[in-house]
Amino acid sequence: MTVRTTATLLLLSLAAGGGLAACADDDVPSRRGPPPGMADRRPPPEAPVTTLAGRPLSDGGQADCPALLGAWLSTADADRDGSLSLAEALADADRLLAEIDTNRDGFATPIEIEAWRERVAPDAYADRRLKRQPGGSQDDAAPTGGKHRGGSPEDEGGRAAGRLDSGLRGQPDPIMAADTGLDFRVDKGELEARVKSRFDRLDTDRGGSLSAEELFGFCPSE
Numbered sequence: 001m002t003v004r005t006t007a008t009l010l011l012l013s014l015a016a017g018g019g020l021a022a023c024a025d026d027d028v029p030s031r032r033g034p035p036p037g038m039a040d041r042r043p044p045p046e047a048p049v050t051t052l053a054g055r056p057l058s059d060g061g062q063a064d065c066p067a068l069l070g071a072w073l074s075t076a077d078a079d080r081d082g083s084l085s086l087a088e089a090l091a092d093a094d095r096l097l098a099e100i101d102t103n104r105d106g107f108a109t110p111i112e113i114e115a116w117r118e119r120v121a122p123d124a125y126a127d128r129r130l131k132r133q134p135g136g137s138q139d140d141a142a143p144t145g146g147k148h149r150g151g152s153p154e155d156e157g158g159r160a161a162g163r164l165d166s167g168l169r170g171q172p173d174p175i176m177a178a179d180t181g182l183d184f185r186v187d188k189g190e191l192e193a194r195v196k197s198r199f200d201r202l203d204t205d206r207g208g209s210l211s212a213e214e215l216f217g218f219c220p221s222e
Contacts, residue, residue: 051076084215089196100112
């Protein structure tokens with residue numbers, strides 16, 4: 001075999017190899033988002049603006065927080081004195097619990113809260129529920145511990161608690177955070193205690209009522 005023949009065969013072999021490589025590249029699917037098995041590092045959506053008791057006033061985002069709270073103040077201010085008294089704040093919390101508690105047992109459960117949010121603000125938390133993955137994970141499980149009135153974390157209420165996202169902006173769920181008994185339900189006393197705690201924190205002049213300016217302190221700082 002001559003040198004020229006050998007060189008020609010070598011060039012043809014290299015060209016064929018390059019063509020196969022190009023075909024192989026065409027078979028590789030384009031991938032969007034994080035690789036399989038890796039967490040999505042995109043920032044979570046902003047939590048909606050809520051009342052002191054946890055009623056959503058927006059579908060998400062805090063840009064109009066003062067305006068939204070101001071509009072709510074005008075409805076919660078029963079005596080029309082331009083401020084929110086503790087009694088008015090607690091009455092608002094009681095109305096919220098009555099809306100959520102559809103079976104009238106005195107408790108707001110995770111399932112009732114989720115169903116209520118679907119009715120009054122379907123877009124506020126729609127993309128914030130934890131998705132159960134095949135095989136399950138620690139993130140999918142309902143919390144454990146504490147006393148369980150009328151059931152365990154394995155019952156329907158416990159499973160729903162695992163589906164509610166309690167990490168909105170790094171803060172607890174605005175209603176379920178009142179569950180100091182750790183039994184996956186919120187009663188009147190717990191919700192009122194949560195509202196009173198928030199009220200006392202915002203009442204900076206210790207006047208016993210919240211002015212609009214004090215109420216705006218419930219908006220997250222930038």
